[in-house]
Amino acid sequence: MVAFDSKKYSKKLLPLISWSHWFTFFNIVAAIVLSSLYFFNESSPDSALGYFYLITTWGSHMAFLTFMSFVLIVFPITLLFPNTRFIRTTASIVFTLGLLLLVLDAFIYSRLGYHLNASSSSQIIDLIASEIEGDSKIFGLVSLILFMVILTFELTISNYAWRHLKQLQKTVFARSIIMGLVVAFFFSHITHIWADASLDYDILRQDTVLPLSYPLTAKTLLTKYQMFNLEDYNERRTSPLSFTGNIPAYPQLDTKECATKPSNNRSVFIVLTDDLLTKSHQKQFVNRAPGSSLQLNHHIDSALDNDSWFNLLFSLPTIYQKEILQQQTKPLLFQLIEQQGLASSFTVIGKQDESTEQSTYWFEYLFNNKTELADISTLVFADKLNSIKQGLHLIYFPKNNQYQFELFMEALLLAQKQKSVQDIIWVSSIGNASFDDSLTIKPALLIYPNTTNNNIDSLTSHMDLQPTLMKNWLSCSLTKSNDFAYRNGADLLSLNKDRVIANTMQSGIMVFNKDKSVFIDQNGNF
DSSP states (O other), X not given: OHHXXXXXXXXXXXXXXXXXXXXXXXXXHHHHHHGGGGGTTSOOOSSHHHHHHHHHHHHHHHHHHHHHHIXXXXXXXXXXXXXXXXXXXHHHHHHHHHHHHHHHHHHHHHHHSSOOOGGXXXXXXXXXXXXXXXXXXXXXXXXXXXXXXXXXXXXXXXXXXXXXXXXXXXXXXXXXXXXXXXXXXXXXXXXXXXXXHHTOHHHHTTTTTSTTOOOOXXXXXXXXXXXXOHHHHHHHHTSOOOOSSOOOOOOOOOTXXXXXXXXXXXXXXXXXXXXXXXXXXXXXXXXXXXXXXXXXXXXXXXXXTTHHXXXXXXXXXXXXXXXXXXXXXXXXXXXXXHHTTOEEEEEEESOXXXXXXXXXXXXXXXXXXXXXXXXXXXXXXXXXHHXXXXXXXXXXXXXXXXXXXXXXXXXXXXXXXXXXXXXXXXXXXXXXXXXXXXXXXXXXXXXXXXXXXXXXXXXXXXGGHHHHIIIIISOOOOOHHHHHHXXXXXXXXXXXXXXXXXXXXXXXXXXXXXXXXXXXETTSOO
């Protein structure tokens, strides 16, 4: 009885296994064709080896993913339920969903630059929702047609492979193709090992194009047998992140644009401290402020050392710093301040850290006047503060000056109550002593008269200050092309949606989204 059942089971199973191999083979071809969508928005390789690597990794990787889908899903179901109709229908549905997922992932990659993943689910959902809102009928129609086309294809090849199974088993072309894909698989991984060791970016930049792609590296093994210079590799890998080509020239302000001086006699005070501005400070200053305040509860300052000053003053990521400073062009905000004849001053209160006897700052040239004071004793009087000329005034408290910082803010806010036209005040910390500090959210405060008190829970950054002052303090709205050419920030007074904010460090890119932060190094590792 057992022998009879075993023969009956084998008689059902063996043809299904053979059929499933051919069915998977046809799906491999379909997956390779559909995955060409990933390359439409990618630049072509620069070398013949880069092209050959692209072709081999493209074919072999998609074949591997398709075959693993068969092994992990279809094959176990076939063993458990060797029913012809059930297996053929199930396999058709499984591969239909798989190919649809491939198309969706290719679409996400073309729009966002990364593949489907849980950590970016909110952006992916927002993108799909925006497509549906744009034209829900077309989106639904395209999705339905795509599903029907792929399902029809799956049912067709399923039927064809079953009806012509004996003829297909006699063919030899499939064996040659499969052998070629196996060779391509090993070749692509060996080539990637070499490219990783020699930092051939023509190959390495292809790492993240295809989904679930994790090419092999062999630093440890090669180093063990003295075939790889790990020190030389680390030196090149950790070299500062920079552009490979020239960046555009920083814009010059047209004398015809924004030529009208503000009539409200309002100044701007930017108060910065090396010490962390806490929620307690924020609440204390809001209670003392005579005007309205914007509490920036999710403020970002991810730069290290002096790079944060560049983000604040130029409203651009750190990667632009070297080239922009070489151009010796002032930020548009300071160009406009000069054009309108306003004052600008930079005041340092107290000594900086004793280990760094720094008395000059690279950005001093932006200001008309620079003053260094041992303490705030000459600045705590309302008459003194209220007699400062109209313009932009930056007051900086280096490390370990928290007490003087708090006293100065109390004096400044008290003096504001005596003015008929109150000033704009920005308060925040600046810079980070370590990489870990750069990952944290740091509250900031913008005291802006004649606005509504508001808690801004969306992400903000130092790069938002310049566009906010340009538009609201100096009433300067540039043309759209110039507007986006000079800044990476946004007007805080009109900010009404969440943003993804990114900044660069020497070793990679820091990306913030809501309450999440991700660091991506130069090799694309998270």
